[in-house]
Amino acid sequence: MLAYNQRKFLIVDDFSDFRSSVRSMLRELGVKDVDTADSGELALKMCAQKRYDFVLHDFNLGDGRKNGQHVLEDLMVDKLLSHESVFIMVTAENSQAMVMSALEWEPDAYLTKPFNRAGLAQRLEKLVQRKTLLKPILQALDRGLPNEVLAACTSLTEQDQRYAPLCLRYKADALRDLNQYDALEAFLKTILADRPTPWAYGALGSLLCKRKKYADAKELYERALKAFPMLPALYDGMADVLVALGDTQRAQGVLEDAVRLSPLAVRRQRLLGKLALDNKDFDSASKAYRHAVAQGQHSRFKDPETNLGFAQALISKNGDQGLDARSRLELNQTLGEVAKEHGQDQGLQVRTRLMKATSLKQSDPEMAAKLTQEAMGRLQGMDEFLSADAALAVAAQLQDLGQAEAGAGVLKSCAEIYGDDPVVMQSIASQTDDPAILGANKVAMDLNVQGVRSYKGGKLEEAQVLFRQALGLQPKNISFALNLAQSLLPAKGAAADAAKLEECRACLKMVGKMPDSDPRYERFQKMQIRAFGA
Structure with missing residues (x-):
């Protein structure tokens, strides 16, 4: 029987009546320590100040606010929740988009509204039983000690072989964290030979890709997707392999399948947008980036690169005809957001001005020239390095805006900073054949x-x-x-x-x-x- 009087609970829901109802259920079960929050932002602050044993979090907290998925992302990445704690996603909706999206961050359980005290108690008991059994492993995970995780897995399995299946994934993750790749590959292959398991497929595919065994990884993911066609993470893995093999067209198609299954994943939409942009499929690129920008507003994976990618897709989609009214509004909003939120980032200030200048090149050449000059002035005064991708984009934009000399200067600097990377040098070579830029770094x-x-x-x-x-x-x-x-x-x-x-x-x-x-x-x-x- 769960000792409720010793456990700390947090209820997160935007409806006060629901918070009161669940709190009353918990009080009747003997819980003494119950806190409540009406927003994800408040929940995160509370979790940073106090360790909770249970978090019951509603998925949908209203428009313009963090949802349950966003909060779970933050809790996991910032390690604000112990592995021994229980996170339960509570929801009144069961759309595929919501379920698949939140599942990818693996909450301990789902609870569908409405529910009663008996149903809640039954669910809590089962979750705690599992957590109690795995306690030594979970404590080792909290300490970040993969060797202790392995030892705890071995000890638990020796106590009772029936516990062995519970330990498999923890053991695989520990081997990965210890960089024991040969042992990990053999271990995962043994698991899959015994029983096809989706997480083992994903872990082995990722490992093979990391070890540049792309043909083996591709064959593995093909088998995995036939066995588990409803798991978006397997599509992600296949897309990574296809990109590594240079088949970006098929990689885009694979990610489009993943997005249809789970459309709320910000990073997946962003990657799809980038692939489509590289493939010159500007309609698909603008659609994917539009979703990524909208869904990323309250996510920790919000990224100015997404906004810049969206702007580039809109410009490329409209071509020489110039932006239509809707596209112009979207571009101004998305670039304005970057400029406002990243005022101290000179690289982003340069890039937003060049992007806006490119969009105005046909309709307002005078303003385009002014923005270009502003960008070049900021570029000259920059102390920080642009990333390789950003430098390549800036160089291309400067050349497109009639500033060939400035563009060549950016390429030269890019080669000096990143010239040991053959992929970067290949990209530079696609923009220039100047031997002073391409050949200076060989010695x-x-x-x-x-x-x-x-x-x-x-x-x-x-x-x-x-x-x-x-x-x-x-x-x-x-x-x-x-x-x-x-x-x-x-x-x-x-x-x-x-x-x-x-x-x-x-x-x-x-x-x-x-x-x-x-x-x-x-x-x-x-x-x-x-x-x-x-």
């Missing part, structure tokens, strides 16, 4: 490769010389600077060389200009802590 890249080889071989002094030479040729290259900084960091417990530590810090200061969306940003942060200390 530096060779030196960097040699430096990495020396570093791995323990020849630190030699590696530092090579990295310095590479960075001397490409002084803004992020990878070269990170590699040099890492080679200069003192080993743990060793005394620091003052001159080398200062050189390391100078490298990291330059690297700090990268956008925080760069995949190397986490590495930079860890090195910065070591270099600058407390």
